[in-house]
Amino acid sequence: MSDQTFLRVLCHKCHKPVSLKSGTVADENGETIHEQCYVNESEPLSENARLIELYALTAEEQDPKKLVDLVQQMNQLLSVKEERVKASMPIPLPTAKG
Numbered sequence: 001m002s003d004q005t006f007l008r009v010l011c012h013k014c015h016k017p018v019s020l021k022s023g024t025v026a027d028e029n030g031e032t033i034h035e036q037c038y039v040n041e042s043e044p045l046s047e048n049a050r051l052i053e054l055y056a057l058t059a060e061e062q063d064p065k066k067l068v069d070l071v072q073q074m075n076q077l078l079s080v081k082e083e084r085v086k087a088s089m090p091i092p093l094p095t096a097k098g
Ligand SMILES: [Zn+2]
Pocket: 011, 012, 013, 014, 015, 016, 033, 034, 037
């Protein structure tokens, strides 16, 4: 007996059915998309979504080794982001003392 038909969702990118259980993310427009399709887009905007996803995964992960791996992925993303933010920041004006 299958009652999952109405739950079928198509990937916004490749238009193939996606499983809502795993390997699926919603992009910045709230469209369902395969995680792999999403990663392939590799737009700066998706970085935030990836961080949010990793953060959600760390909250649920029970395996310490996987947890470390997730944290490392987050650190890597954050360091990349940090570099980009630093590069795009205006040069701070020197603050006058006194
Ligand atoms: Zn897809």
